[in-house]
Amino acid sequence: MASIYKRGKTWTYEVSYYENGKKHKTTKGGFKRQTDAKNAAIEIESKKNKIGLSTDDNISFSDYFLDWVKTYKLGKVSIGVEKRYLKLASDIKQYFGNKPIKEIKRQDYQKFIDGVGKNHVRHTVIRTNGSIRKAVIDAIDDGIIYKNFTNRVVLTGSTEKQNEHNYLDEEDIIKLKNYCVENQSMMYITLSEILFALLTGCRYGEVAGLTWDCIDFKNKTVDINKTYDYINRTGFKPTKTKSSVRQISINDDLIHMLKKIKVQQNEHFLKNGFKNTEQLVFLSNRNQVPTSNGVNKTLSKVLKELEIDNQITFHGLRHTHASYLISKDVSIDYISERLGHADTSITSKIYIHLLKDKREEENNKTIQLLNNI
Missing domain, CATH: 1.10.150.130 (Tyrosine recombinase, N-terminal domain)
Structure with a gap:
């Protein structure tokens, strides 16, 4: 049975239980009324009888x-x-x-x-x-608590449209793409990573984890099946989700870039005695995978040089890729598959503001067609 007693001006309950053959006590005070302490103790006793108590009950x-x-x-x-x-x-x-x-x-x-x-x-x-x-x-x-305090919570948040500015428009896409095509090489491998992300929509971990066996030059595709721990450099890791494992078609710009990197990599590594044991594609001339901080610094520098005001991050290249395809009427199903989303609802939720704009265009087009009947 629970013990109820007064401590100062408030009431406290104490419930005893056994764990691994040892006796423990759980207490709680601060109740203004004895009845409140008794009711709380009854709940604890009920929990003890149903699922048991544990010393973990006091974990923060x-x-x-x-x-x-x-x-x-x-x-x-x-x-x-x-x-x-x-x-x-x-x-x-x-x-x-x-x-x-x-x-x-x-x-x-x-x-x-x-x-x-x-x-x-x-x-x-x-x-x-x-x-x-x-x-x-x-x-x-685990029996540590028995009420879900997240139930019926009211979720607020800024009404700012998500990712509203975290992507480039078509004019800036062309500027960035041309700059990377003209200047990319193994000596500036971060430019190659930027170009690859811009034209595929891949996450940075996926870009860093790309290996040569994942590239099909003949069919112009790349397999995304793993990521790379570019922070702790512990090696390969799984993709973000199962649906992130996918095959992506790539254009001639990327085919040319990848072939150029492969030749330069082989020559540079042979000359300097490096061994690409993991067959990573995007290795620097120092035989290292660039950090996300490093590639973001490069992107920021290039955007400033090109006088592009919208200073996006590397992840913004993924949003840029998707936003561009949406603007060109590519189906949401294909975009979702290309990005590695589990289903189109995720894609729609992220790019809802763009899809609303497209819907308005389609609405106006429909009305115009109906007026012409």
Whole structure:
């Protein structure tokens, strides 16, 4: 039975349980009324009888989430996703401190997610909540908590159109493409990576992980089947999702570029005694895979040199590729497959603002056709 007692002006409950043959106690105080303490104790007793209690019951929200990330995410998802989860773990630690996960109430979590919404677009808020929600559900399955404090949370966020400016228009695409074609070589391998991403829509991890056996020069295709750990340089890793494994058709510009790199690479490595044991395509003249920071610096420098005001990141090349295809009436099904999305709903959600523009064009075209009958 639970013990209820008064401590100062508030009430506290104490519930005893056994774990691995040892007796433990879980307590909680601060209740203004004895009845509140009794009701809370009844819930704990019910949990003890149904699924048991554990010393993990007192684990902090931040510690549980970080441990969950290490167990279920690190080494199992892309580097970019790993960084996002670790950043979220840090944000949770900063906001909630060492507060036990069992003491997190829906109001507490609502305030946290509102804070996220003040500085991020709604899509980011939805993704953040989804990540935390998965961990909370596992905490329930683990018997650490028994209520989901993410239920019915109100998701806000900036109304700014996502990726509205994170892509180049057609005129700037042509400028960037021509610059890369004219200047790319193994000595400036980051330019080659930029051109490849611009014309394929690949993520940086996929570009860094491309190997020569994945290129079919005859049929003009590349197989995207892995990524590369360009941060810790631990080798190859799986793609972001299963649907990210795909085959992409490439144009003559990329075929010519890849052939040029292969010849230069063989000559340079032979001369300097380097061995490309992993058969990586985009290796620098120092026999290294460029970092994402390095390739972003190159992109920023080139955009400034070309007097392109829209300073996009390397990931913006992926959005540029998709946005260009959408503007040219390429089907959303094909674009989704080319980008490696699981289904068209993901593509539609990301590029909804562009699709709305296209729908308006189609609407006007339809009305005009009907008027001409």
